[in-house]
Amino acid sequence: MLAPERRTRADILIAITIAVTVLVAAIVVWARADATGTDSVVAAQAAPAVAAATALPTALRERWHVPDGASSRALTGGNLVITADNGTVSGRDPISGEQRWWYRRDMPLCGVEAQYSMVIATYRDKRGCSQTTMLSADTGQRYTARSSYMDDTIRLTGDGTYLLALGHDRLEVWRSDLVRTLEYGYVDAPVNPNTQPRKGCALLSAASSSARLSVLERCPQDAGARLTVLNPAPKDATTPEQYGSHVLTLPGSDSPEARVMAVSDNKTGVYLPPTPDTATAPGLPARLAVFDGTGNELATYPLSAPFTDKGVGIRIGSTPYLFTGNQLLALNSQTLQPVWAISDALGTPAMMAGKLLLPTPDTLTLIDPTTGTPLSQLGIARTDYHGEPISLAVIGNTILEHRTGQLFALT
Template sequence: MSPSGGCGGSTTLADVLAPERRTRADLLAAVAIAVVVVIAMVVVWCISDARGTVSEPATHAAEQPAAAEELPVALRELWHAPDGAAARALTAGGVAVAGDGGTVTGYDPVSGKQVWKYQRDMPLCGVEAQYGTVIGTYRDQRGCSQTTMLSADTGARRTARSSYMDRAITLTADGTYFLAQGSDRLEVWRSDLVRTLEYGYVDAPVNVKTQPRSGCTLLSSISGSTRLAVLEHCPGDGADRLSVLNPAPKDATTPEEYGSHVLTEPGGNVDGARVLAVSDNRVLLYLPGTGTTTPELAIFDGTANLLSTDRLNAPLPPTATTTRIGSAYLIYSGNSVIALNASTFDPLWTAPDALGSPALMAGQILIPVDGAIAALNSDTGAETTRIPVRRSDYHNGPISLAVVGSTILEQRGGRIYGLGR
């Protein structure tokens, strides 16, 4: 009897298990698929960010030097390096940090030797540092949209984010958040670069109606742990508008506004107004003078209502900066440093003849002055000593100070200088 049981034919086990024969067409198809895969991999590599990135992390983490217990009696320039992308002198993780072109570099603060380097084939929009990390924001075809976070002590890549941004931004850090602000939109980021807030222009059509206003130009902004203050000019307002928001609302795409106020005060419709500082329940604005009024520092509450104003003797230049040191905000006015209480913004003291923004060393406030660095009592602003320093290639521009261990960093003229004994 036939084991197949059907149609009078027979099927053997060998016939069932016999392998299919590969034809010439099959082999050619397989080769073609392999070639396509290889070409696709090459194309992806050629256009990927990795191809245009050079990362040279440190083999050993830099050590945080001990804080200086006393001020040096004299200073000299130990080294210098390009630093055209950072807005201020930066230090974190025991290194001096500089950004220039497409490169972020960590330097040994004493020798100036490279500790690590991170480089991309696109220009930097800004560099900032806090939490022992460094972030560099780069410009691509979507604007200043690509941000990378590095460990400050090694330069190793931690994380990154990408989003639509303006082609020019101001990048700041407040001790809690990073803030990236352009003329059309801003974003607030956590310490892991997760976005906590987007404000202004929104590229996702589904989210447009979540914004309180549209078509506004963002002029200035500063974030704090509980408040974000934005100075903007919106169609139909007739003057600048101060908006106070939650920097980390429940939904990052839906701003929570504590208050918004069109500046009817003198100087509210004059170019040059900007946010100078933010505390838990106060906002400090600079209002330029008009033809009949003097420039002022205006204090608003946490819901954007005016509380008081203080007159200034002269207008603030665009290079004016604000630095938080301890329980005071220190404003570099272009020719002096004005100390304000960090909670109320009440004036504390004023130090004349300043060339730039201050730093803290051995319990004293350091400010750059002509031919020296002046040390001030942090409570009274009284000068205690001057440390002579000869500055090479200095052309009277603003100077930003930072301190790491016993080294003082000066950023000026697009370079960072290490000063020591």
């Protein structure tokens, strides 16, 4: 019979060393984990349903305002108002502004969007704007998350079907569960090399619809800017599927001011700035160039004034609208041809009780969305306003104005 093994002093020291090593490793993993530095307070129950407004207000006054510096526009989700500032995303009661939930991380916020009754928040870490979390808009409950290499600055937008995260060197398209459907541009560690159609391109602007992703890019081998039309959800997310890609030759297309402004199922609208007179040709006014689903030019429409750097495109229902910086244009949903225009606009509109509300100086102007005819105006005293663009949203009977890094609620 073998004698029982006896523990020596060396055995005990080795066991202690292993235990300490495991403990230190666990602490390091915990300190670096995504959950560390996160403060999440979930609503005890879903927010009560908010009924859509059936009538327009006859007067307005400010009810509350809060910082909203990380959002680029007024956001609502589910039955709450969504704000984002200094690393914190909040769901707020539309009437009181009271926080019903919040989600906070000790990282800078790159962008926030609201879609599918969810809130999508992207944070910056050492890999760029790579940490994205999806939360229930009504409760703040964490639904899913994703992490991937991204640029240090991105523009996060939603088209109703997909989410587009656009950086200078790279973009990604995500579906409703944050699964990536497409990566385009720079790839840090390609699983399958040589799947990207071009290398070293700067992504100038992009916009998406459920059927098309249009990218204006500048590639080293090209003589000018290139318009590339892609499938937003190809069979393989790492292998872009191009419907067409063309170097643009239209006057103004290689200007840094040119940008994709609207995308439908089979059309792309690109803003072209005015061009100066030359010895061989007269200058051209600002224009909206429309391309088909493969990137071929269809039509060019002159604009009454050039866009400023504040210009932005939005979609309300099926109608695309362009805010030029001082004018609102409504486009035909099928052809992207300008239908009507309103001057003295201060920002992007919202729909309420069947009418379009447009921010204008000292007022909100009520507009017939079909004809663009101004119907009436609501006076408004805007506090702490210095001419910045205004983004409107409506939830129930509450009108929201996002401006000057703050969100103002009006009833």
